[in-house]
Amino acid sequence: MSRPPVDVLLRRLDPSVPVPSYAHPGDAGLDLVTTEAAELAPGERAVLPTGISLALPDGYAAFVHPRSGLAARCGVAMVNAPGTVDAGYRGEIKVIVVNLDPREAVRFAKGDRIAQLVVQQVERVRFHEVAELPGSARAAGGFGSTGGHAAGQKPLAGTPGTSSTSSNGYTSVGTDREGQ
């Protein structure tokens, strides 16, 4: 059984902006539009306003995610993806987009859907500082320590894991973690 929706107060700073809604049942994201037209040259970024501000309930946050269609068709990404909207933030939600296409400019018209908002429950933590952390199977391995890199990609220097440089100059990372 699906859970009831969470009530969120929303203010439209621009009356022409639609109240964000889910396109399909089961969708996680609500599309956000830009209230400003913009043109981004290759490599250029912009902070675009959405005309929306929220009062999220305590214990929730909203995350501004990119749209896959814009990314695949136009090379548009979000510089800080996912952007974090704190429950206490009452300002306008903004989207920091960047045009990653090497050749083509991208144009946004007012009302174009530029990103999507995902509202989630978030935990608050209380830290307990210790001198040593308990052990784990992964330990400090990360940043490619399990292998599977594309050809020519080197693992991040200084991370645990078995590594060797072959005659072609590429570094290959072993996935055998025995004996570590």
Ligand SMILES: O=c1ccn([C@H]2C[C@H](O)[C@@H](COP(=O)(O)OP(=O)(O)OP(=O)(O)O)O2)c(=O)[nH]1
């Ligand atoms: O993509 C984003 C990211 C953030 N925000 C808003 C909501 C968030 O609550 C506030 C602060 O964001 P963040 O903490 O990521 O930015 P900061 O650079 O750390 O700023 P601050 O010092 O104000 O926290 O900015 C957006 O509108 N869009």
Ligand SMILES: [Mg+2]
């Ligand atoms: Mg911050």
